[in-house]
Amino acid sequence: MAQRDFEGFAAEKPAHQNIVSAAPYGSPSILPISWAYVRMMGAEGLKAATGAAVLAANYVAVRLRDHYPVLYAGDNGLVAHECILDLRPLKEATGISNDDVAKRLVDYGFHAPTMSFPVVGTLMVEPTESEDLAEIDRFIDAMIAIKLEADEVAKGTWPAGDNPLHNAPHTARSVIVGEWNHPYSRETAVYPVSTQLRNKYWPSVRRIDQAWGDRNLFCACPPPEAFES
Numbered sequence: 001m002a003q004r005d006f007e008g009f010a011a012e013k014p015a016h017q018n019i020v021s022a023a024p025y026g027s028p029s030i031l032p033i034s035w036a037y038v039r040m041m042g043a044e045g046l047k048a049a050t051g052a053a054v055l056a057a058n059y060v061a062v063r064l065r066d067h068y069p070v071l072y073a074g075d076n077g078l079v080a081h082e083c084i085l086d087l088r089p090l091k092e093a094t095g096i097s098n099d100d101v102a103k104r105l106v107d108y109g110f111h112a113p114t115m116s117f118p119v120v121g122t123l124m125v126e127p128t129e130s131e132d133l134a135e136i137d138r139f140i141d142a143m144i145a146i147k148l149e150a151d152e153v154a155k156g157t158w159p160a161g162d163n164p165l166h167n168a169p170h171t172a173r174s175v176i177v178g179e180w181n182h183p184y185s186r187e188t189a190v191y192p193v194s195t196q197l198r199n200k201y202w203p204s205v206r207r208i209d210q211a212w213g214d215r216n217l218f219c220a221c222p223p224p225e226a227f228e229s
Contacts, residue, residue, distance in 0.1 A: 049129035053081045056127035056136055063140045067147045071119060081126060088121040090147070094154040096165050098123060101146055106169035108142035108192055109201040138195075145192060158183050164192070169203040 041049060061070045061083035069086040073079050087098040098121050102112030114124040127136055146165065153163050160166070162182055170189040180186055191197060 050081070052129040053127065056129070056131060057081050057083050057125065059136060060125050060127060060140060064143055067144055071122065083125050084119060085123045085125060085143075086119070086121070087123060090150055091121065094150040095160045096150040096153060097121075100165040100168065101143075101150075103207055104146050104149070104165045104168040105142060106201075106203050107164070107190060108145070109196060109199075110139060110142060141193070149192075164188055167207075169206060171204065171206055172202050174206060 038046065057079050061073065061077070061079050064070070064083075064085060065077070069089060070077075070079065071084040071086050073083075087096075087101055090101075091097050098115055101123065102115055105112050112123065113126065116122060117124060125139075127139075149164055152158055153160060153165065158164070164170075164184050167182065167189070172190075175186045175190055182189070190202075191200070
């Protein structure tokens, strides 16, 4: 995109304001954020960011394809800015679902990638241009470790209904209150890798029934009476 295109884009400020005012039920703040990103990055910045994101996604795909099938790869096995990891064979072989993998990632200190889109039973990984190599490697190592944990379930080391993945995520309360009757250790539950000993993310809640929650919405805000003067 040429510099004059950016200048022309900036000159369309009134139209941009009209777009924002025409979104009374949406999130109009998204529009100036993306506009500011484009303006600050410029043509060269956007090109570099795109290249970094595509490179990162292919790096993830190459390192994980021996552990999880990668869907929709093109020529030479390349992907675009995202790679889709197929977890359906894992479930067939071990009983561990994409939900289990997503929740176990929390114990490793990650928010799960997009689940079951565009294919049910998959994870869509989209490393952004701002992710450095160390963080991407940490995610890859976590996914490989989770695959090994699933293999232990398949081998019978841990029961299908009582293992670190099925019970994930583990809160601090879940490992310090009461008796520990699981076939895996507390350390395995909350410190699956040694690097977490000094930098551990602790989830505040354990697994919930998402489908039930979606069908039974409730408001956690104060009742209207609380705002009466």
